[in-house]
Amino acid sequence: MVGKTKRFSLAGAGGSILVTFFALLCVAPLVYMVLMSFTQLRTLYIRLEDITFNLQNYYIIIFKNSFGRALLNSIIVAVLSCVWTDLVCAMAAYGFEKKPVPGKEKLFKVYLATMMIPSQVTLIPLFLIMRQIGWLNSYAALVVPMAGAFGCFMLRQFMKNVDDVFIEAAQIDGCPEPLIFLRVVLPLVQPALISLTIFTFVSAWNSFIWPLVVNTNTQMYTFPIALSLLDSQHDTNYGLTMAAAAASFVIPFAMYVGMQEQFVEGIALGGVKG
Amino acid sequence: MKKSKLTRDGRQAIYGMLYILPSFLIIMVFCIISIALAAYFSFTNYNLYNAPEFVGLNNYVNVFKSGTFYAALTNTVKYVIVVVPLQTILALLLAVFIAEKMRNRYGSFLRSVIFIPFIVSSIAASAVWKVIFKTKGGILNVALGLFGIDEVNWLGAKTLAFVCVCIVTIWKNVGYYMVIYYAGVMGISLEQKEAAIVDGANAWQRFWRITLPSLKPITYMIITLGVISSFQIFDIVYQLTGGGPGTSTITLAYMVYTYAFSNQKLGYASAIAMVLLVIVLLIHWIQNAFFKEKE
Amino acid sequence: MKKGFAILFAVFMLVSVLAGCAGDASSTAPPASTPAPGSESTAEPAEPATGGVVKVWLPPYKGGDAEYTDEDFWNDMFDKFEQENNCTVEVTVLPWSGYDEKVATGLTSGEGPDVVYLGSFYDLAVAGALEPLDAYFSAEEKDNYIYWDMGFVAGDQYVLPMMVGNANVLYCNMDILAEADLTEVPKTWDDLISYSKAIEASGANVTYPFMQPWGNPSGKSACMTSFLPYFWQAGGEFLNADGNPNLDSDAGRTTLEFLKSLLDEGVFDDTIVAATDPADMFRNGETAMVILSSGTARSITEAGINWDFATLEGPNGDKGIWVAGDSLAVPANGANKEMAVKAMKYMTSAEVMDAFHEQIFSMPNITKDATHVDDERFADLYENQTADFHPWPFFENSDAFYDTLFKNIQSMYMGDMTVEGVIENTMSEYMTSIG
Numbered sequence A: 001m002v003g004k005t006k007r008f009s010l011a012g013a014g015g016s017i018l019v020t021f022f023a024l025l026c027v028a029p030l031v032y033m034v035l036m037s038f039t040q041l042r043t044l045y046i047r048l049e050d051i052t053f054n055l056q057n058y059y060i061i062i063f064k065n066s067f068g069r070a071l072l073n074s075i076i077v078a079v080l081s082c083v084w085t086d087l088v089c090a091m092a093a094y095g096f097e098k099k100p101v102p103g104k105e106k107l108f109k110v111y112l113a114t115m116m117i118p119s120q121v122t123l124i125p126l127f128l129i130m131r132q133i134g135w136l137n138s139y140a141a142l143v144v145p146m147a148g149a150f151g152c153f154m155l156r157q158f159m160k161n162v163d164d165v166f167i168e169a170a171q172i173d174g175c176p177e178p179l180i181f182l183r184v185v186l187p188l189v190q191p192a193l194i195s196l197t198i199f200t201f202v203s204a205w206n207s208f209i210w211p212l213v214v215n216t217n218t219q220m221y222t223f224p225i226a227l228s229l230l231d232s233q234h235d236t237n238y239g240l241t242m243a244a245a246a247a248s249f250v251i252p253f254a255m256y257v258g259m260q261e262q263f264v265e266g267i268a269l270g271g272v273k274g
Numbered sequence B: 001m002k003k004s005k006l007t008r009d010g011r012q013a014i015y016g017m018l019y020i021l022p023s024f025l026i027i028m029v030f031c032i033i034s035i036a037l038a039a040y041f042s043f044t045n046y047n048l049y050n051a052p053e054f055v056g057l058n059n060y061v062n063v064f065k066s067g068t069f070y071a072a073l074t075n076t077v078k079y080v081i082v083v084v085p086l087q088t089i090l091a092l093l094l095a096v097f098i099a100e101k102m103r104n105r106y107g108s109f110l111r112s113v114i115f116i117p118f119i120v121s122s123i124a125a126s127a128v129w130k131v132i133f134k135t136k137g138g139i140l141n142v143a144l145g146l147f148g149i150d151e152v153n154w155l156g157a158k159t160l161a162f163v164c165v166c167i168v169t170i171w172k173n174v175g176y177y178m179v180i181y182y183a184g185v186m187g188i189s190l191e192q193k194e195a196a197i198v199d200g201a202n203a204w205q206r207f208w209r210i211t212l213p214s215l216k217p218i219t220y221m222i223i224t225l226g227v228i229s230s231f232q233i234f235d236i237v238y239q240l241t242g243g244g245p246g247t248s249t250i251t252l253a254y255m256v257y258t259y260a261f262s263n264q265k266l267g268y269a270s271a272i273a274m275v276l277l278v279i280v281l282l283i284h285w286i287q288n289a290f291f292k293e294k295e
Numbered sequence C: 001m002k003k004g005f006a007i008l009f010a011v012f013m014l015v016s017v018l019a020g021c022a023g024d025a026s027s028t029a030p031p032a033s034t035p036a037p038g039s040e041s042t043a044e045p046a047e048p049a050t051g052g053v054v055k056v057w058l059p060p061y062k063g064g065d066a067e068y069t070d071e072d073f074w075n076d077m078f079d080k081f082e083q084e085n086n087c088t089v090e091v092t093v094l095p096w097s098g099y100d101e102k103v104a105t106g107l108t109s110g111e112g113p114d115v116v117y118l119g120s121f122y123d124l125a126v127a128g129a130l131e132p133l134d135a136y137f138s139a140e141e142k143d144n145y146i147y148w149d150m151g152f153v154a155g156d157q158y159v160l161p162m163m164v165g166n167a168n169v170l171y172c173n174m175d176i177l178a179e180a181d182l183t184e185v186p187k188t189w190d191d192l193i194s195y196s197k198a199i200e201a202s203g204a205n206v207t208y209p210f211m212q213p214w215g216n217p218s219g220k221s222a223c224m225t226s227f228l229p230y231f232w233q234a235g236g237e238f239l240n241a242d243g244n245p246n247l248d249s250d251a252g253r254t255t256l257e258f259l260k261s262l263l264d265e266g267v268f269d270d271t272i273v274a275a276t277d278p279a280d281m282f283r284n285g286e287t288a289m290v291i292l293s294s295g296t297a298r299s300i301t302e303a304g305i306n307w308d309f310a311t312l313e314g315p316n317g318d319k320g321i322w323v324a325g326d327s328l329a330v331p332a333n334g335a336n337k338e339m340a341v342k343a344m345k346y347m348t349s350a351e352v353m354d355a356f357h358e359q360i361f362s363m364p365n366i367t368k369d370a371t372h373v374d375d376e377r378f379a380d381l382y383e384n385q386t387a388d389f390h391p392w393p394f395f396e397n398s399d400a401f402y403d404t405l406f407k408n409i410q411s412m413y414m415g416d417m418t419v420e421g422v423i424e425n426t427m428s429e430y431m432t433s434i435g
Helices: A010-037 A056-062 A067-098 A104-114 A119-132 A139-146 A149-159 A164-172 A177-188 A190-206 A209-214 A223-228 A238-273 B008-041 B058-065 B067-101 B105-119 B122-133 B139-146 B158-187 B190-198 B203-214 B216-231 B235-240 B252-262 B266-294 C002-018 C039-043 C070-085 C099-109 C122-126 C139-144 C174-179 C189-201 C219-226 C228-233 C250-264 C270-274 C278-283 C294-302 C337-347 C350-359 C376-384 C398-413 C419-433
Strands: C053-058 C088-093 C115-118 C160-173 C208-211 C287-293 C307-310 C321-329
Touching: A010 A238, A010 B067, A010 B105, A010 B122, A010 B158, A056 A238, A067 A104, A067 A139, A067 A149, A067 A177, A067 A190, A067 A223, A067 A238, A067 B008, A104 A149, A104 B008, A104 B266, A119 A209, A119 B008, A119 B252, A119 B266, A119 C099, A139 A190, A139 A209, A139 B008, A149 A190, A149 B008, A149 B158, A149 B216, A164 A177, A177 A190, A190 A223, A190 A238, A190 B105, A190 B158, A209 A223, A209 C099, A223 A238, A238 B105, A238 B122, B008 B266, B058 B266, B058 C419, B067 B105, B067 B158, B067 B203, B067 B216, B067 B252, B067 B266, B067 C419, B105 B158, B122 B139, B122 B158, B122 B235, B158 B203, B158 B216, B158 B235, B190 B203, B203 B216, B216 B266, B235 B252, B252 B266, B252 C099, B252 C398, C053 C070, C053 C099, C053 C337, C070 C088, C070 C337, C070 C350, C099 C115, C115 C337, C160 C174, C160 C294, C160 C376, C174 C189, C189 C208, C189 C250, C189 C287, C208 C278, C219 C228, C219 C287, C219 C321, C219 C398, C228 C250, C228 C321, C250 C398, C250 C419, C270 C398, C278 C287, C278 C294, C287 C294, C294 C307, C294 C376, C307 C376, C337 C350, C398 C419
Parallel strands: C053 C088, C053 C115, C208 C287
Antiparallel strands: C115 C321, C160 C287, C160 C307, C160 C321
16 A cells, blocks of 8 residues: 555554544544435434435435525536636735735735634625625625635745746746736646635535625525525424535535546646646 | 836836736725724624714723623633644644655545545534534444443533534644645655755654745645634534533634624624734734744 | 714725726715615516515524425415515525524615514614504504514514414423323422432433423523523513613522522433433433423424423412514515515414414414414413413513523533522623623
């Protein structure tokens, strides 16, 4: 199991076992969640024979009338958020890190400060702003604010590692500025971009309160909101709760598995050039 | 703008501004104005429905008179002190070990697996963990029972409930930070490492002399993000413990929430948030000084 | 001090124009203070219905695994109303989680509902966010509503009680009681403790003989079922003359001493501060006695539990039963208030509520002309014991108060706080929070 160029070592093997054990701990709750989702339990005392592998809970989720629309909304919002955030934040990070903009460090401190206020308190002001500019019930209200300071900060940290030599070489070649950004800078920070994409996708997908508040029209409901309507205050169907949790997890999981290949490639690319 | 006399630096500066502009507008409109409004509300008795009336420092005075505030502040600080170092060190060790010793399919498989909890929404994660941690009938206590261990009152004892919140946070975040670290480790140039190997440095020395210093910008980022997000811990507390038992897991963001939405005291809630902002800024400033010193 | 606000908004308007966004230049006033009148209905001429659009917001009462959901129900019910009034009703069923945030922003913005379901409404009423309803109802109509008076809060009739009268009683699993040779339901506080001991002694396979949800993440709902009823049974009046909670009183002490004795006498141990889901535990036979609403009876019967219920009395024979008062309200900034009240009357009519109680959730009737029959075991309760019914006490910042009280009682159960400590700390936090 150890890489073929490396010699076998006891520490390495012990470490591998530890890492494997840790990975098991990480997925155990999720395995439990999936197993529970195949039950109709209203009690916690789960027995093996309760796990019937019938799909009734999933059937309920899929055939709820708002399911298709909510899924589509969530996918649109998550994909647009990723593209938008990557673009806006990469541009800003490049500007901040590689360009001699006067006062940029001060501005960047302001950026950081914007991350330090809990969202519970900016929810209402943000809502007022959206209302003022007429963005309620729009994808824009869900997508545009996603490109916040977090992405800029993260990409900038990675851009510190990008050697100016590549950029200067392109400039000397007379490469136009937008092309330098697209062809030289973006590929160099690809692993970071992919990390940011995953982060953005996951937060856009899992976001609950903001989409609930900003949409007054049920046609704009996202997937987690549609799922939360399954809860009743008067009855806990643990099976259904877990199935809903599992359903909300499937799409980001699929997208992560899909990105995995690019992720590895991106790192390889970065490794060669960096 | 298109004056031909611009120096090279001037032109670059303009390009830079253009690059920053879209992001700048978003931050201005959606973040700065929101925060400015919140700051303004903190000096008023704003309750969402009536025009805000100025009340001076009243909200701040009341915040500092509240015992719950100090409990929430202590918990929040404790939480940051426990979670941030643990998740950072764990992420670093995992990333470096997998990158150096397990650079194969199995290693990348494990890396993917450890990342998975990050994808789960806080709501779903807390729902699952809440069921796992149940004192009566929870799977964890049932499993411990098989080893003859007595039922543990996970979410019903002060320290344990706090530990549970920390466990769930670390479980959820460590994979993400590990992946960021991993990308960083892969970015360290091979020449540097090979030079160190030629020098006869062992794995441990290489870690201290090459890997760690090269990862400094990333460590800085991970600690900064960790501190900021830990200070705002809300979802997991809200879902898992509701701030209890007693005040053992109540946090500042949880207090902000209670006052803003259950009681519509947005003025008071904003004042708590502003105090939180000042504390985080202060800590960030200390952290920066610390990182500079190490340079 | 509106100037600062105006400046902020001026800055914001400037930026929004710069960003190329179409802001409504005519409404520079802060939206919080002046709801844009009629902006909603003019902006969206959905259908040329003369009665306009009525937006109704409600939470779901049926679980999502139901064949026929709340949304289906209300949409079907409103068909007739829409035809009769030539209007459009948009029903929005909102999840329980996030309901407060949604209502807060909805009512602030003027983008919100015309009719809204509210669990707690005191702070909204005080803030002037709700339309007084008195003038919209005739004397006969008021008389027909059994719980009309419960909607009188903060000096006016701000809400119309709807999901109401759902009394919280002590359910007993008679099979488990029988194993302990107990054939009758407990009547007093002392009974509760001696019954619990007898059930423990009988070796019954229960988690707790009597359970209280002190691990409920919502302090408010835990206090509803597990603090207030005992306070009333101790002979207390929860609000004093100033309208503040009367916790620092004999009744408050007696109640807290009793709650503490449940732990000291071994009815439950300190794991109770993590205990949740009383209804599930009772339906599963994991507890023998629990306080739940009468509406839960149907699901308990369906779960095959042989149950009976009791209403407890305190040391001096006082009774006290908590009844929820979830209500409908019309936001003061609504665009179509006349039609909203009409829709509200329709929703609470005997015809609609009978259907609701049959098909969605069983509760006592709210009007005199309604015919739904709840579980007949409750007939006596609703006919002869309503004098013991107490609605939810309303006062400023009540949610924060209950949250603090709840957390302090948890501390008491963990041995960190005395009864006096609970009273002192809760009251001083409360006084601070109302400023």
